[in-house]
Amino acid sequence: MAELIKVLPDSVANQIAAGEVIQRPASAVKELMENSVDSGADRIQVIIKDAGRTLVQVVDNGSGMSDTDARLCFERHATSKIRQADDLFTIRTMGFRGEALAAIAAVAQIELRTKTIGSEAGTRVKINGSEFELQEPAACPDGTSISVKNLYYNVPARRKFLKANSTELKHIITEFQRIALAHHDTTFLLHHNDSEVYNLPAARLPERIQHLFGKTMAQQLVNLKTDTSMMGISGYIGKPEFARKTYGEQFFFVNGRFMKHPYFHKAVTQCYDDLIPGDSVPAYFIFIETDPARIDVNIHPTKTEIKFEDERAVYQIIQASVREALGKFNLTPTLDFDREGAMEIPYFRPGQMVNPPTIRVNQDFNPFDSNDQPWNHDSRTGFQPRQAQVTGWEQLYTPSQNQDQPGLTGLSQDTRASLQLKNKYILIPVKSGIMVVNQVRAYERILFEDFMHNMNEPGGVRQQVLFPFTFELNPVDLNLLLDVSDELTAIGFDIQPFGGQSVIMSSVPASVDASDPKALIEGLLEQLKNETPDLAGQYSEQVAKTAARVSSLSFIRALHDEEVKVLIDRLFACREPQFTPGGKPVLTILQMEEIEKRFA
Numbered sequence: 001m002a003e004l005i006k007v008l009p010d011s012v013a014n015q016i017a018a019g020e021v022i023q024r025p026a027s028a029v030k031e032l033m034e035n036s037v038d039s040g041a042d043r044i045q046v047i048i049k050d051a052g053r054t055l056v057q058v059v060d061n062g063s064g065m066s067d068t069d070a071r072l073c074f075e076r077h078a079t080s081k082i083r084q085a086d087d088l089f090t091i092r093t094m095g096f097r098g099e100a101l102a103a104i105a106a107v108a109q110i111e112l113r114t115k116t117i118g119s120e121a122g123t124r125v126k127i128n129g130s131e132f133e134l135q136e137p138a139a140c141p142d143g144t145s146i147s148v149k150n151l152y153y154n155v156p157a158r159r160k161f162l163k164a165n166s167t168e169l170k171h172i173i174t175e176f177q178r179i180a181l182a183h184h185d186t187t188f189l190l191h192h193n194d195s196e197v198y199n200l201p202a203a204r205l206p207e208r209i210q211h212l213f214g215k216t217m218a219q220q221l222v223n224l225k226t227d228t229s230m231m232g233i234s235g236y237i238g239k240p241e242f243a244r245k246t247y248g249e250q251f252f253f254v255n256g257r258f259m260k261h262p263y264f265h266k267a268v269t270q271c272y273d274d275l276i277p278g279d280s281v282p283a284y285f286i287f288i289e290t291d292p293a294r295i296d297v298n299i300h301p302t303k304t305e306i307k308f309e310d311e312r313a314v315y316q317i318i319q320a321s322v323r324e325a326l327g328k329f330n331l332t333p334t335l336d337f338d339r340e341g342a343m344e345i346p347y348f349r350p351g352q353m354v355n356p357p358t359i360r361v362n363q364d365f366n367p368f369d370s371n372d373q374p375w376n377h378d379s380r381t382g383f384q385p386r387q388a389q390v391t392g393w394e395q396l397y398t399p400s401q402n403q404d405q406p407g408l409t410g411l412s413q414d415t416r417a418s419l420q421l422k423n424k425y426i427l428i429p430v431k432s433g434i435m436v437v438n439q440v441r442a443y444e445r446i447l448f449e450d451f452m453h454n455m456n457e458p459g460g461v462r463q464q465v466l467f468p469f470t471f472e473l474n475p476v477d478l479n480l481l482l483d484v485s486d487e488l489t490a491i492g493f494d495i496q497p498f499g500g501q502s503v504i505m506s507s508v509p510a511s512v513d514a515s516d517p518k519a520l521i522e523g524l525l526e527q528l529k530n531e532t533p534d535l536a537g538q539y540s541e542q543v544a545k546t547a548a549r550v551s552s553l554s555f556i557r558a559l560h561d562e563e564v565k566v567l568i569d570r571l572f573a574c575r576e577p578q579f580t581p582g583g584k585p586v587l588t589i590l591q592m593e594e595i596e597k598r599f600a
Contacts, residue, residue, distance in 0.1 A: 110146065527550060
């Protein structure tokens with residue numbers, strides 16, 4: 001029988017590794033920046049073109065490499081960080097697997113220039129899709145510059161799965177922020193398409209947070225500091241009043257390494273229960289220092305997941321630390337003994353006479369007189385409070401005097417026949433039973449078709465904000481907002497850059513609730529972050545869908561009869577009244593047969 005098992009060529013094995021380690025351009029940025037940090041650099045510059053598709057370049061002033069190391073570093077499992085298995089449990093460096101450069105070189109065109117401190121000349125290496133092309137002496141400054149060009153050029157199937165430039169740039173900025181936060185004593189620069197995104201001088205952690213997330217962030221944070229025998233916790237958490245509807249300011253670091261951990265995220269957010277709305281999330285920048293032997297960082301190729309020896313204990317320490325910080329700065333609910341109606345604690349002086357409390361009773365009350373009883377007696381349930389007699393209930397069941405409208409499942413046009421339930425559902429009698437309309441989804445469908453009409457025929461009605469509203473966005477959100485600005489303008493928003501990371505909003509679509517414009521935009525951007533643009537690379541329909549979905553969330557409220565009628569009329573004037581733009585049902589019919597079965 002012929003042998004079926006073959007050893008893969010290195011080029012194929014490296015491409016497989018690239019699929020795990022280099023999932024997108026941001027992965028290459030992360031791996032190269034971590035190498036620069038490990039080299040001891042105190043200045044790291046990242047240059048991006050076309051969101052990493054064309055170029056990812058990282059330049060540092062670190063220790064550099066010899067000509068031998070410059071060639072060897074592109075081999076699989078070539079690393080200077082570990083020598084034996086036990087070293088995996090004492091890791092303090094960012095990189096250690098020895099897979100990153102080999103994986104990147106397998107799916108891109110690489111040029112490396114490096115020089116050790118004190119050497120007369122450096123080394124230049126070129127690799128094209130794992131194929132070594134040249135190595136020669138070169139003039140270059142101390143440190144390392146590595147350029148990754150045309151990522152996935154030789155794996156077109158992988159390249160076509162990259163998302164829009166705005167999405168890929170968002171991931172790059174996120175990775176940049178994580179490393180810049182963990183190493184705030186290092187200068188970092190980020191350029192995209194010849195435009196400066198960040199220029200971060202070495203600074204203390206509070207200043208680094210402010211430089212990354214805006215000037216107002218400094219007033220939004222509370223200091224966090226806890227030391228235990230198991231670990232030390234430090235950093236900052238956000239004040240409840242500044243919680244946002246968008247993610248992007250939540251960071252855990254363990255021994256200087258960024259970590260994703262939903263369990264510990266829950267430990268933080270639970271401390272904000274009853275302090276912030278359920279759809280908001282607080283900012284936090286939490287740094288954990290612990291013995292490397294207590295953690296395992298080698299459980300995921302991208303090294304963003306970390307396993308702890310005792311996760312439950314860590315959870316409790318984090319939660320206690322956050323609660324202490326919130327309480328220390330008077331941010332958690334406390335008993336207010338100064339407010340009117342508060343409980344009074346009596347104080348007695350020596351010799352003071354104590355007056356017993358008085359009780360007023362009705363001497364004429366007869367418990368056996370049914371006319372005087374405030375309760376009813378039942379042999380099975382005992383005494384029950386007497387219920388006030390309900391009158392006028394027949395009006396709830398007054399049949400409609402109008403004829404059912406054909407084509408709408410026998411929908412009655414008499415608004416008195418409708419009933420609103422829980423400020424969310426509208427019940428309307430129809431020929432076949434009862435139609436139940438989800439008013440939020442109905443409003444979403446109406447807004448979506450209004451927005452699409454405005455995009456196709458500009459000139460839709462806008463409402464001016466009473467006072468133009470100015471707010472800051474982080475670079476990720478600002479970049480996405482600028483990418484979809486044309487679509488937002490078309491549906492009725494007027495949002496313009498206002499210098500730095502600030503924007504100013506002066507109008508919103510006429511049918512949108514403008515009571516909280518910042519929350520509206522934050523919710524819109526959060527929903528758009530993971531959307532995929534259409535074939536033209538634009539977000540036209542996605543923006544309309546997302547804006548309708550976010551704007552409709554404010555429509556959970558009591559409606560007057562006339563508002564119900566207008567909503568139903570507008571819904572059935574839509575092209576697809578039965579479904580939201582995302583395909584969820586807007587209405588359903590409870591058939592008479594089903595209702596009658598309930599009473600069988």
